[in-house]
Amino acid sequence: MEGKNEDKLVLVTGGGGYLGSVLIGDLLNQGYKVRLFDNFMYGLDSIANFINHPNLEVIIGDIRKNEDLKKAVSNDVDSVVHLAAIVGDPACAIQADVAVETNFISAIRLARMCRDNDISRFIFASTCSVYGASETEILDEDSNLNPISLYAETKIDAEKDILVLLDKQPAPTILRFGTLYGLSPRMRFDLVINYFTKKALKDKELKIFGGEQWRPFLHVSDAAKAIQLVLESPIEKINREIFNVGSTNENYQMKEIGEIIKTCIPDVIINHIKEIKDKRSYRVSFDKIERTLGFNTSMTVRDGILEIKEAIESGKIANPDDPKYYNYHG
Ligand SMILES: NC(=O)c1ccc[n+]([C@@H]2O[C@H](COP(=O)([O-])OP(=O)(O)OC[C@H]3O[C@@H](n4cnc5c(N)ncnc54)[C@H](O)[C@@H]3O)[C@@H](O)[C@H]2O)c1
Structure with a gap:
């Protein structure tokens, strides 16, 4: 598709990952210009289908390194979708220091860089794992968090500091995804x-x-659809909002x-x-994202x-x- 999105450059960190590689394909199909930043710890196969796309720029770098991030964050970027992370409870547990540095410290450094570069939107990938071990009542975005893993703790710490740091620009949005499949x-x-x-x-x-x-549970293509919806929604609807992403x-x-x-x-x-x-x-209740942005899963x-x-x-x-x-x- 050509048209309304072709002047918008979206930086996707972790764009070589499970969710990122679906999202990049969708954004390119919708006419976006995309800058993909990833250290490709799981290899480059995931981007084989679009690596030569004229609207795609690939930067191989480590989110923990300032000089690598500087190559990715520039003031021609319109929006940032931050997916890069050590993902999952077991993966974080076996490399705790790397997990904290990647999921928390680097996320905050990236957010600060975005603030200094006139970027309009910052979408942070969080997880419904932040609700942890909860009773059977249906949890919404205001419910107590009860993390039972380092992975969930790193995401909660990042959520909180991003919302404090980004009080003017870019507009931050926290997306708490259900478990993908x-x-x-x-x-x-x-x-x-x-x-x-x-x-x-x-x-x-x-x-x-x-x-x-x-x-x-949430299909990975529906998760990508939710991110695109946030990129395209009026800023007053998504600014400083936390949304659970899925279907009740x-x-x-x-x-x-x-x-x-x-x-x-x-x-x-x-x-x-x-x-x-x-x-x-x-x-988890997913009423807020449906009510506010009209999001439905397919x-x-x-x-x-x-x-x-x-x-x-x-x-x-x-x-x-x-x-x-x-x-x-x-
Ligand atoms: N998969 C799920 O069920 C799920 C659920 C909720 C939230 N999320 C969130 O969505 C995002 C994407 O998850 P995913 O399932 O695609 O995981 P994934 O592990 O497939 O993708 C993560 C990507 O980040 C990259 N990465 C890791 N460390 C990096 C570093 N230091 N520098 C640069 N890149 C680095 C990896 O190479 C990988 O491509 C994560 O933030 C995750 O927390 C995922």
């Missing part, structure tokens, strides 16, 4: 829906620990996820184990399972056990 040019099989689908297909057996825990109908208990997997892959055996390995449980967990199943069965993803698909090797 679905196909991406940088596939991740360490995310629960993707992992369960792979495991059910390959091993014909799945263990569900606990099962009562609530989690909201897509909150599930883990045992329900097992049932949906079974309807898509009927020969799997589901074993329910009483022990709870992941104590996170949160059920995909369901079932759609995601079916598309991943097709990708594995058809050989589009030849070896889902390849280490490049995992942020953490347990």
Whole structure:
């Protein structure tokens, strides 16, 4: 698409990642100019399909290095979407110092640089993991945060300081995404829906620990759609706002996820184990983003399972056990 977006330069940090590589494809299709900044810790394959696009500039750099960031942040950038991070509880736990430096300290340094460079919007990728282990009531953006991992703590610290620091310009928006799933040019099989689908297909057996825990799920393409909506919404609607991103109908208990997997892959055996390995449980309201910005999701967990199943069965993803698909090797 050509037209209204062609004069807008968007800097996407972490643009080579699972969400970033879907977002970059969408932004280029919509006519944006995109500057992608990433250290490509999971390789460059994710951007193979658009690396030569005339509207794409790629900067290979480390968000923790001031001199690298300076190459990315310039005053011709209209908006910044900050996705680069050490992502997930296990990945952060095994490299705590790197996680804090990347997810918190570097996010604040980047926000400060954006403030000094006349940038109009700053979108920060946070997570519904900030709600941690909560009771069964439905949580909204004003609910208490109860993080139970370093990953969630780094995101909360960054959220708070970004909102203090960016009191005039750029307009900051915090997006707390549900747990993502679905196909991406940088596939991740360490995310629960993707992992369960792979495991059910390959091993014909799945263990569900606990099962009562609530989690909201969001297709990676819907997450990218939400970011674009924030880029295009009137600034007064998104300035200094926190939005949970997902659909209230897509909150599930883990045992329900097992049932949906079974309807898509009927020969799997589901074993329910009483022990709870992941104590996170949160059920989230997504009314604010729907009410304020008119955001609706297009995909369901079932759609995601079916598309991943097709990708594995058809050989589009030849070896889902390849280490490049995992942020953490347990
Ligand atoms: N995947 C989810 O379920 C989920 C849910 C909620 C929020 N989020 C947030 O969305 C964002 C993207 O997550 P993702 O799933 O795409 O993860 P990902 O790990 O696939 O992507 C992160 C990207 O950041 C890059 N990166 C890491 N350290 C860097 C550094 N020092 N310098 C430059 N680049 C660096 C990586 O190379 C990678 O491309 C993250 O901020 C994450 O916290 C993700």
